[in-house]
Amino acid sequence: MTSRIIPTDETAGAKEAGVVYFIDRALVTFASDSQKMYREGLADTQALLTEKFPGVKKFSSASSEQQDAVLEALSNSKPKVTASRRNRMGAGAQPFFDTLRYHTIAGFLIDPDSDRRGNRDGVGWKVIGRDREHVFQPPFGVLDKDYPGWQPAGSEKK
DSSP: OHHHHSOOSSSOOHHHHTHHHHHHHHHHTTTGGGHHHHHHHHHHHHHHHHHHOTTOOOGGGSOHHHHHHHHHHHHHSOOOOOTTTTTOSSSSSOHHHHHHHHHHHHHHHSOTTSTTOOSGGGHHHHHHTOOTTOOOOOOOOGGGTTSTTOSOTTOOOO
16 A cells, blocks of 8 residues: 555655555554554455455455555545544544555655664655755854864864
8 A cells, every 4th residue: 555655656666665664663663552543444445445346355456546546535535533533634534544644654754774664775765855965964053162062064173
């Protein structure tokens, strides 16, 4: 599903960036509270696939057009309003699809040097033109001039 959200074309997509590994890691660490949503969302996706395309057994075996149709239906579905889903992000889309899309984009663009396992080899950054060698320069000024270790690059104490 992530490979249909950010597909591979003339540039790398979610598959090359290892987004599914990012999501797997997220679901056992910082996004562990989304596990139930994913379980229910994947079951809903399978039910929708079976309803729309009875001969197709798995999402991964569906054609690209069929996969897109299922994801489009998920993104346009009215959410099931329950107490736990009432305040989720998105206006009208299933919370699962919103979360999946968010995690896909985050996994595609996360710092490739992090331990989150997304953006493998910096492919997401390459797609958007971000230079991996970029270095953040903090905006320290005159008030911070004597703070050890934060002198502007190239400056030397005299």
